[in-house]
Amino acid sequence: MITASSGAGVLRGNRRFDLEAGIEATGMGRADVWWRQAAGGRRELMPLLGARVCALGAVAYEPLGYQQLAALTYHDEGIPGGPQGTNTLVPGSVVAVRTRSGKLVKVQVQSYGQDLHLRWQGCPPPTRFKTLKVVVGSAPEWLVSRYVVDCVYESPDSSMHPCGTGAFGAGGGVVEDRISDEWGGFPAAARVTVSVDFQPGTGLHGAVTRLEPEVGPSGVSLLYEPEQEIKKIKLVFDLTPRAKSQDYLLLRWLYRSGSSAGSGSQRTLTGADLRENVAQHELAFPPDGSSTAAVDLTVDGVYQGAELVQFKQRVSLPASALAFRFRKQGAGPRYRLEAF
Structure with a gap:
């Protein structure tokens, strides 16, 4: 509910009422209406502090809801309540009130006199x-x-x-x-x-x-x-000369935060992964605020049909990508990797 106001009570003569809280107000600061007792016996229900009212007369109280109250025209003039002259606040009559903060409340007079016995209910708009x-x-x-x-x-x-x-x-x-x-x-x-x-x-x-x-x-x-949480490094391998079908690369990595070793894993790039001139693989690491985070990377395998010289390097993070190429190792058939 937009307003907790729902109940019944007495509005005493010359007292003010807070229809949002459903209580008689002790001052002007939190009041919506005033049951004013004027000189000569005239009485009126006055809106206060920007509140507005609309007298509906003896209409059915229960069916009134937000849509009906929102369609009314409200004004800041008092509603006459006799006993001298017009009395629009006879028992059973209904008044719609737009409160000081814009909430809609229906009020019914249950008994009339110097004090008004009322019931009221806040009517919030349909929930969206x-x-x-x-x-x-x-x-x-x-x-x-x-x-x-x-x-x-x-x-x-x-x-x-x-x-x-x-x-x-x-x-x-x-x-x-x-x-x-x-x-x-x-x-x-x-x-x-x-x-x-x-x-x-x-x-x-x-x-x-x-x-x-x-x-x-x-x-x-x-x-x-x-x-947003996980660091990544892309590994790019320049396969020149072109890899043979039996060649493979074994990638192993160990994540480090400061001096502590954390997660590790490995991946094998097979001949099917090495068919193109360039092969790629992405390593993923957890979030870490350490200024000394790094990954220990090791690459073994077979290239051009011969065992690859092991590559081993610690890479400081963050790093977005590492590129590698193969270099002949001496006069034999072996190759080694170098980062560039």
Whole structure:
């Protein structure tokens, strides 16, 4: 509900009432109407502080809702309540009020006198919704064991509301939900938290990313790519001369953070992978704020039908790509790799 006002009570003579809170107001600062007792016995229900009123007379109270109240014309003049002259506040009569902050409330007089016995009910507009969709991309299975996505938003009344959650494997997934204006309007942004759990063998602690995508006309659409968390290095091999069908390259790497060794893995590039003049492979590493992060890279294999001279090098991170070419090793059939 946009307003918590709903109930019944007494509005005493010359007292003011807060229809948003449903209580008699102690001063002018939080009041919407005043049951004014004027000189000569004249009484009137006066709107206050920018509130507006519309007298409907003896109409059916229960069916009145937001659509009916929103279509009325409101004014800032008091509604006459006798006993001298016109009395528009007889028992059973209904008054529509647009409160000082623009909320719509229907009020019915249940008994009339120096005090008014009233019942009232806030009539909020129909709830609207916008969609939220968060797509999480995939990551290497050797590195990531799980993603957890949690989405919330803060409404204008400062309360927090969940709007989607999901847990996925390394292949990623989609979270879909809705954002509501039920609590006073749509928020400017949602809050999306993505937690990444790494495979136990990596020895790495989990990483958490917090994002605040804007809530646009159609809602929220967010693509979370693992590249936001995971470092990558592309290895490019110049295969000159062209590799033979039985040739292969064995890539092994070990990730280091400072002086500590972390995750390691390996990949074999077979003859089928080496058919073109250039072969490529991408290494992925977890997020790390260390200024001394590095990877120990080793390459073995067979090239041109002979055992390759082992290549071994520590590469400081970040590094976007490494290019390699083959050089003949001495007068024999062996080749060695050199980075350039």
